[in-house]
Amino acid sequence: QPATATSTPASPTPSKSASASPSPTSTRPPAPASTVAKPTIVTRAGWGADETIREAGDPTYTDKINAVFVHHTDTAAVYDCKDSASIVRWVYTYHVKSNKWRDVGYNFLVDKCGTIFEGRYGGMDLPIIGAHTYGFNTRSTGIAVLGSFPDDKGAATAISTSMLGSVAAVAAWKLGMYGVAPNPSTKTATLVEGASDSPPFVLNKTYSFLPISGHRDGFATACPGINLYNKLPTIRAYAAGPVAAPTLTVSPTYTKGAATVSWATSTPTAVIKGFEVLVDGKPVATVSRSTRSAAITVAAGKHSVQIRATHINGKTSLSAAASVTGDVTKPTFPTPLDVRLRGGTLSSTSIPVALTWKAADNASLKSVAATAPRAASFGPTVTSWGTTAKPASAVTYTLKATDAAGNYLTTSVSRTAVITQETSATRSGTWATKKSTSYLGGASYSSATKNAALTWTFTGRSVAWVVSRAATSGQAYVYVDGVKITTVDLKSSTTLYRQAIWTKTWSTSAKHTVKIVVVGTSGRPTVTTDGIAYVK
Known part of the structure; x- marks a missing residue:
């Protein structure tokens, strides 16, 4: 049947069909078992061969196959693979x-997409003598690739990995x-020249070839x-194997149990028999040659995942290991969530507070929110985390720790969080009331008298002393529960109001006293305060 108009091939260059044979026969020999898995091949019926036009009966058989010759059909360089069967019928x-x-003439044909077609009639698994390499048809098989791959700069068919892989597979x-190795380092395949008119080859002389050779070699x-x-060379390497070691990823790498393993290999699918997923060295999944991912389930703990690829000849290759960790344990808060006062500016609606915590996980902590x-x-x-609290309002603070x-x-x-203003303090020494909208409640206490003191009593777990600061501000001693613990300097190059200048936090809520005492710093003795804030 003719090819379609869009893919009409050029006329192929004929190859003379004559060939001598050591012992040609038309009797079908037994089909030998192969050490290599059979690839998927479109039969003659599958590509629509008209069996009425060929010579009736069985073809001539040889006793074995020593070599494969690779050809091109020298038909149209550009074609659509949906037209491949039509092109095969045209060549036939x-x-x-x-x-x-x-x-x-060919025993097999392969298109640029990697589809393999049965060629000469008589049994794909039998040593049929074809008409593809004049003088060396006996004890050889011919594989033709549809298209053209010229030596000159003419139009050439695109070469795909799938195409090369399918040639290698068949x-x-x-x-x-x-028992012929497809990729030896030397020419191990011997064939006897069967033609007297195929220079430089000599009739009845034995020649050595690489087991996979090109038509031009013979x-x-x-x-x-x-x-x-x-x-x-690439075809020979694909045919010999093994599969190039797969590269893999596991997602997620931390899981409650389920994970997906994905992988890739540069070796074409046609020469791959299949893949196994190994967890800690043991197979847990077996998938087909075309599959590149698999679902796995792992127990708690860290595990090693690998992919074992099997070539059609049985050789295996192993990927590098990837890690996956099974984890069903919730994170913990070894340091409990707490709320304490922090430095910053207070207002009648906002008190600076800090949440503190420490989260941990037995495997991998991902985030805290x-x-x-x-x-x-x-x-x-x-x-x-620094945030703010509304004064005198109970607030619930919630954190969520999530692992990988x-x-x-x-x-x-x-x-x-509570604000206790200066007027709630017990005073000693001289203190003056200062009025300004910049102060909490519109007023503050101020003293320049050495040893003047203010004392607050409260029940809580965190406290902050609130002051005004300026370039002329002085210093104060701070006592907690009757013990002097620090000296605080209120001096600031800029004027600041309602500042939490000093804080202290306890692990539990209890009754405490805070006392501030004016130092009477030379040249800048004044201390101005708005009171304290505390968390209960």
Whole structure:
């Protein structure tokens, strides 16, 4: 049947069909088992061969296959793979009706997408003598690639990994029936020249070839074209195996149990038998040659994941190991969530507070997030967060710690921040009331008298002393529960109001006293305060 108008091939260069045979026979020999898995091949019926045009009966058989010759059909360089069967039918018809051959000359044909087609009739697994390499048809198999791969700069068919892989697969399968290694370092395949008119070869002389050779290696021709001929080393390597070690990823790397393993290899699918997923060295999943991912389930703990690829000849290769950790344990808060006062500016509606915590996980902590009273997100190593609280209002603070596997734990505390102004203090010494809208409640206490003191008593777990600061501000001693603990300098290059200048926090709520005493600093003795804030 003719090819379609959009893919009409050019006339292929004929290959003389004559060939001597050590012992040709038309009797079907037994089909030998191959050491290599058989690839998927479209049968003659599958590509629509008209069996009425070929010579009736069985073809001539040889006793074994020593070599494979790779050809191109020298048909149209550009074609669509959906038209491949039509092109195969065209080549078949041309060989039979124009060349007057008994059948299509090639034993197999392969298109640029990697589809393999059965060629000459008589049994794909049998040593059929074809008409592809004049003088060396006996004890060889011919594989033709559809298209053209010229030596000159003419249009050339695109070479794909799938195409090369399929040529390698069918070559390895045929050679594997007779124990022939497809990629030796020397020319190990011997063939006897069967033609007297194929220079430089001499009739009845034995010649050595690489087991996978090009048409030009056995006949004076440019076939299979330099572009394809230069790919023969790649085809031999694909045929010999093993599969190039896969590269893999595991997602997620931390899981409650389920994970997906994905991988890739540069080796074409046609020469791959299949893959196994190994967890800690043991197979847990077996998948087909075309599959590149698999689902696995792991127990708690750290595990090693690998991919073992099997070539069609049985050789195996192993990927590097990737790690996956099974984790069903929730994170913890070894340092409980707490709320304390921090430095900053107070107002009648806002008190600066800090949340403190420490989160941990047995495997990998991913994040910590605040969910109340407002949302905020933190990295796994963050242990504090500065925010504000509304005075005299009970506020619930909630954190959520999440690990890399998705396990999470929430923790909450309820705290109330309170402002106690200067007027609530017990005074000693001289203190003056100062009025300004800049002060909390519109007023503050101020003293320049050495040893003047203010004392507050409260029940809480964190306290801050609130002051005004300026360039002329002085210093004060701070006593907690009757013990002097620090000296605070209120001096500032800029004037600041309602500043939490000093803080202290306890692990539990209890009754405490805070006393501040004016130092009477020379040249700047004044201390001005708005009172204290505390958390209960």
